[in-house]
Amino acid sequence: MKRxxxxxxxxxxxxxxxxxxxxxxxxxxxxxxxxxxxxxIAAGDTVNWTFxxxxxxHNVASDSDNWSYRTNAGAPPSPSGTxxxxxxxxxxxxxxIHGTTMVGKVTVTGAGGSPPPPAPPxxxxxxxxxxxxxxxxxxxxxxxxxxLSGVHVRGLRVRFRVSERARVAVRFARHGRTVLTKxxxxxxxxxxxxxxxxAGIYRIEVRARDLAGNRSRVKRARLxxx
Amino acid sequence: MSAFRPPADxxxxxxxxxxxxxxxxxxxxxxxxxxxxxxxxxTSAARRAQAGSPFAPFRRDLPIIPELxxxxxxxxxxxxxxxxxxxxxEILPGFQTPIYGYEGVYPGPLIRARKGRxxxxxxxxxxxFDSNVHLHGGYVPAPxxxxxxxxxxxGATFDYRYPNDQDGAYLWYHDHxxxxxxxxxxxxxxxxxxxxxAREQRLGLPVDEYxxxxxxxxxxxxxxxxxxxxxxxxxxxxxxxILVNGAVVPRMRVERRKYRFRILNAxxxxxxRLALGRNRTLTQIASDGGLLAHPVRRREIPIExxxxxxxxxxxxxxxxxxxxxxxxxGGDETTSAVMRFDVERGGGAEEFRVPKHLRTYExxxxxxxxxxxxxxxxxxxxxxxxxxxRGFDPDRVDVRPRLGTTEIWQYTNPSNxxxxxxxxxxxxxxxxxxxxxxxPADRGWKDTVPVKPGxxxxxxxxxxxxxxxxxxxxxxxxHADMAxxxxxxxxx
Numbered sequence: 001m002k003r004x005x006x007x008x009x010x011x012x013x014x015x016x017x018x019x020x021x022x023x024x025x026x027x028x029x030x031x032x033x034x035x036x037x038x039x040x041i042a043a044g045d046t047v048n049w050t051f052x053x054x055x056x057x058h059n060v061a062s063d064s065d066n067w068s069y070r071t072n073a074g075a076p077p078s079p080s081g082t083x084x085x086x087x088x089x090x091x092x093x094x095x096x097i098h099g100t101t102m103v104g105k106v107t108v109t110g111a112g113g114s115p116p117p118p119a120p121p122x123x124x125x126x127x128x129x130x131x132x133x134x135x136x137x138x139x140x141x142x143x144x145x146x147x148l149s150g151v152h153v154r155g156l157r158v159r160f161r162v163s164e165r166a167r168v169a170v171r172f173a174r175h176g177r178t179v180l181t182k183x184x185x186x187x188x189x190x191x192x193x194x195x196x197x198x199a200g201i202y203r204i205e206v207r208a209r210d211l212a213g214n215r216s217r218v219k220r221a222r223l224x225x226x
Numbered sequence: 227m228s229a230f231r232p233p234a235d236x237x238x239x240x241x242x243x244x245x246x247x248x249x250x251x252x253x254x255x256x257x258x259x260x261x262x263x264x265x266x267x268x269t270s271a272a273r274r275a276q277a278g279s280p281f282a283p284f285r286r287d288l289p290i291i292p293e294l295x296x297x298x299x300x301x302x303x304x305x306x307x308x309x310x311x312x313x314x315x316e317i318l319p320g321f322q323t324p325i326y327g328y329e330g331v332y333p334g335p336l337i338r339a340r341k342g343r344x345x346x347x348x349x350x351x352x353x354x355f356d357s358n359v360h361l362h363g364g365y366v367p368a369p370x371x372x373x374x375x376x377x378x379x380x381g382a383t384f385d386y387r388y389p390n391d392q393d394g395a396y397l398w399y400h401d402h403x404x405x406x407x408x409x410x411x412x413x414x415x416x417x418x419x420x421x422x423x424a425r426e427q428r429l430g431l432p433v434d435e436y437x438x439x440x441x442x443x444x445x446x447x448x449x450x451x452x453x454x455x456x457x458x459x460x461x462x463x464x465x466x467x468i469l470v471n472g473a474v475v476p477r478m479r480v481e482r483r484k485y486r487f488r489i490l491n492a493x494x495x496x497x498x499r500l501a502l503g504r505n506r507t508l509t510q511i512a513s514d515g516g517l518l519a520h521p522v523r524r525r526e527i528p529i530e531x532x533x534x535x536x537x538x539x540x541x542x543x544x545x546x547x548x549x550x551x552x553x554x555x556g557g558d559e560t561t562s563a564v565m566r567f568d569v570e571r572g573g574g575a576e577e578f579r580v581p582k583h584l585r586t587y588e589x590x591x592x593x594x595x596x597x598x599x600x601x602x603x604x605x606x607x608x609x610x611x612x613x614x615x616r617g618f619d620p621d622r623v624d625v626r627p628r629l630g631t632t633e634i635w636q637y638t639n640p641s642n643x644x645x646x647x648x649x650x651x652x653x654x655x656x657x658x659x660x661x662x663x664x665x666p667a668d669r670g671w672k673d674t675v676p677v678k679p680g681x682x683x684x685x686x687x688x689x690x691x692x693x694x695x696x697x698x699x700x701x702x703x704x705h706a707d708m709a710x711x712x713x714x715x716x717x718x
Contacts, residue, residue, distance in 0.1 A: 032458075032460075032461075056460060057460075057603070057605040057609060059609075072608070073605050073608070073609050074605055074606070075605050075606070076605070094456075096457065096459070096609070097458065097459045097460050097609050098458050098459075098460055098461070099456045099457040099458055099459075100456040100457070100458040100461075100463060100464065101456075101458070103456070121448060121449035121450040122448055122449075122450045122452055123448060124448055124449045125446065125447075125448060125449075125454055126447045126449045126451075126454075127446075127466060128281045128446075128466040128467045128560040129279045130278075130279045130280075130281030130282040130283055130467075130474070130475075130560060131278075131279065131281075131282060131283075132559055132562075133283045133284070133475065133551065133553075133562055133563035134283075134551075135551075136501075136503050136504055136550075136551045136553050137503035137504045137506075137548070137549070137550055137551065138548065138549040139544060139545050139547055139548025139549060139550075139569070140544065140545060140548060141543055141545070142543060142544055142545040144545075211482050211542040211543075211573050212482075212542055212543040212544070213542075213543065
């Protein structure tokens with residue numbers, strides 16, 4: 001702030017010998033910002049807003065209550081505006097078309113050059129400072145196949161153990177044809193019981209399939225119904 | 227539909243008076259009921275470390291949008307009562323943001339309607355300025371469509387009759403008083419409207435807590451937590467913070483099963499390119515006008531303001547503990563993440579598969595007119611966005627299509643901004659685009675079509691079933707308020 005004050009006072013001394021007013025130029029850019037969004041001048045100085053070389057339409061208009069000024073945009077490059085500030089204070093301006101980012105203020109210092117009070121929080125922008133959101137994915141697809149172990153038959157019951165939560169299908173086949181299929185969902189130890197099968201020797205195939213669709217290897221056993 | 231619906235019962239107006247505004251904020255932050263499990267103990271040191279910026283992503287659970295309960299169920303219609311009022315919303319943790327909202331809530335309460343059953347919504351405007359309500363995507367008779375000139379004066383009441391005589395879709399309702407929609411939607415007058423039908427039930431799509439409506443908007447804030455709006459007539463308003471259902475980039479705990487997400491882009495001007503994690507597959511099942519003919523598997527879904535997209539995501543194929551970010555592929559540092567899904571254990575056996583055929587589309591009548599609409603910025607007298615060198619004039623009807631016919635409308639966009647062109651009261655099909663083949667996910671019924679810079683898009687609207695005055699306009703709200711809207715009258 002002090003540096004700005006010094007500049008503000010130095011400029012008119014450097015520009016011309018008597019204490020005449022200075023002119024500051026603010027350029028509006030097609031990147032939708034002003035090249036100098038904040039300037040500090042002395043009372044009696046003039047500010048010019050120019051738009052040379054732009055291809056988007058722009059204008060400049062007052063944005064605070066202590067002054068009223070507006071230019072028309074017209075076809076690009078838009079016509080420039082000029083305003084002479086005679087009273088100290090803070091004068092906000094913006095481009096009405098690109099008002100999200102093309103904002104600025106002119107601080108006019110009087111004889112004493114006291115800085116204006118800070119704006120109330122309800123009008124001070126709070127840009128998003130939440131930081132980056134990190135990687136797009138953490139973890140990944142479930143590719144681990146369920147593992148069947150301990151597949152054995154005791155009497156009419158087929159017992160097995162599966163390593164994770166899965167749907168286990170136990171197929172009973174005789175002479176190459178599937179006679180019965182029993183399904184159970186769970187994890188850890190499980191069993192199915194073959195009821196009502198005619199006597200004979202059955203080939204048993206146990207398969208497990210988890211939620212993600214990974215299939216285990218087939219485990220085989222044999223069941224004899226007497 | 228299930229009869230038992232506990233969270234909705236709290237949202238009648240009587241309870242608003244009794245519990246006050248704080249109860250809304252509390253209930254809005256509660257996650258899905260099945261995820262309410264005991265968490266492990268968090269130390270105060272961890273909490274202090276976490277208490278960084280309120281903009282930090284993934285700190286809040288996705289709020290559930292409260293559901294509006296009818297005040298009366300008559301034999302032929304459901305009656306709802308809504309007050310358009312000011313309210314407070316807790317969006318940044320620890321701050322109360324003043325909003326305008328339906329029932330004082332942001333986003334407004336969800337109305338669940340059924341095909342064939344009329345809904346009558348009594349809207350009372352308790353604000354100090356005119357407002358009205360437009361049901362976006364609905365087949366609504368002209369007097370109840372929320373024409374920009376049909377406003378509810380401050381303090382007045384109006385009954386909107388929605389016949390709901392259309393196939394199931396994800397609609398939304400919002401303010402449409404002329405000239406200020408950019409601000410009223412931004413300050414919170416936005417709410418979802420879900421229309422169910424029997425076809426969806428037969429298909430067995432996910433329902434209840436696995437059917438999740440999402441309302442995405444981008445905002446900017448002031449230091450006291452209030453919304454910060456600044457006009458930009460050229461691009462439209464772009465905020466630096468993404469809100470989903472009123473929370474800053476939230477997270478959602480999901481089970482290992484299929485979910486149906488109904489995604490609405492309610493931003494003023496920002497379009498998103500949604501992708502999941504490391505470009506995982508999303509299965510799109512519906513667009514603006516309801517179900518597509520067939521599901522479409524996509525890795526990136528572009529969605530412009532006012533468009534809706536419904537996707538089925540199957541979380542069963544991910545390891546428990548996986549975190550998948552639904553991200554915006556075209557965003558910058560603060561607008562790259564939209565929300566995050568945290569896959570939990572459990573899920574259970576699920577027989578449902580997305581069917582290969584969802585819906586049969588009927589043939590349209592042959593078009594009997596061709597019209598061309600040129601979308602341009604005029605700078606000669608002030609700045610105005612125009613369609614065919616005209617801005618909105620409520621006393622002038624710009625086109626008079628006949629009831630029951632279809633026409634081919636061609637939008638050409640020589641400007642350098644995207645224009646999502648929306649048609650009130652009727653739906654259309656996209657016939658062709660100058661930039662390539664019409665994507666399979668865009669071949670269903672639509673009510674909003676984005677026209678990119680330099681592009682020409684041909685659509686075929688079907689002017690049925692109601693006659694009367696409607697409007698069509700760009701749904702980049704800053705453009706719409708700067709008169710990028712024309713009036714049509716469907717005549718017999």
